[in-house]
Amino acid sequence: MQPEATTAQITETQLRLEAECFEFIKREGLRLTEPRKVILRCSLQFETPYDAEDLLELARREDAMISLTTVYRTLPILLKAGIVRKVESNSDKQLYERNTDSRRSIFIRCQETGESVSLDDDCLRLRLQFLAKQKGFVAQDITVRIDAVKAIEENDGL
Numbered sequence: 001m002q003p004e005a006t007t008a009q010i011t012e013t014q015l016r017l018e019a020e021c022f023e024f025i026k027r028e029g030l031r032l033t034e035p036r037k038v039i040l041r042c043s044l045q046f047e048t049p050y051d052a053e054d055l056l057e058l059a060r061r062e063d064a065m066i067s068l069t070t071v072y073r074t075l076p077i078l079l080k081a082g083i084v085r086k087v088e089s090n091s092d093k094q095l096y097e098r099n100t101d102s103r104r105s106i107f108i109r110c111q112e113t114g115e116s117v118s119l120d121d122d123c124l125r126l127r128l129q130f131l132a133k134q135k136g137f138v139a140q141d142i143t144v145r146i147d148a149v150k151a152i153e154e155n156d157g158l
Contacts, residue, residue: 014044017083017098024081038062039074040083048107048118049087049095088143106144113150 021040025032042058043050052071059066075096078084087095089109106119125142132139 014098017044021078021081021083024083025077028077028080030077035059035063035066035070036074036077038066039071040078043078043084043096044098046098049089049097049109051091051093051095053093055096087145089145090147106142108146108148111147111149119144 018040022032022037025036038059039055042062043055045058046054052068052075055075056066056068056071059071075084078096079086082099084096085099087097089095091109106121106124108117108119109115124144128142128144129139
């Protein structure tokens with residue numbers, strides 16, 4: 001799985017989250033090592049859910065010495081800082097995503113390849129918020145995952 005953003009396309013949100021994480025690491029009395037910086041920057045480049053191996057693959061493009069162990073040790077720091085969050089999945093691998101202010105995630109995940117495609121659908125988001133409100137709740141976090149397989153022909157999926 002490849003991130004949809006590149007280093008040259010870093011957004012204002014990514015810069016803000018990076019700065020927040022750096023501050024969190026300092027407040028926690030942890031060392032802000034170069035591998036942690038690389039892993040943080042790379043975690044913010046994904047537009048769709050990813051696993052630790054995806055993150056490692058991207059991080060190794062910047063620093064070939066980063067290990068999977070370093071990724072696994074850094075992810076809890078990013079989670080605690082609120083920079084990333086876990087995505088519920090029936091996959092064997094834990095998925096993560098950037099924790100943006102909107103706290104909304106709607107995506108399709110291919111069961112065969114693991115590829116994720118983000119669905120930015122304001123109508124669906126509003127409908128889900130309305131449904132929660134109808135039941136007496138205020139939606140704090142909306143995550144919808146559609147598990148699917150690729151259609152043989154483009155029109156087969158409809």
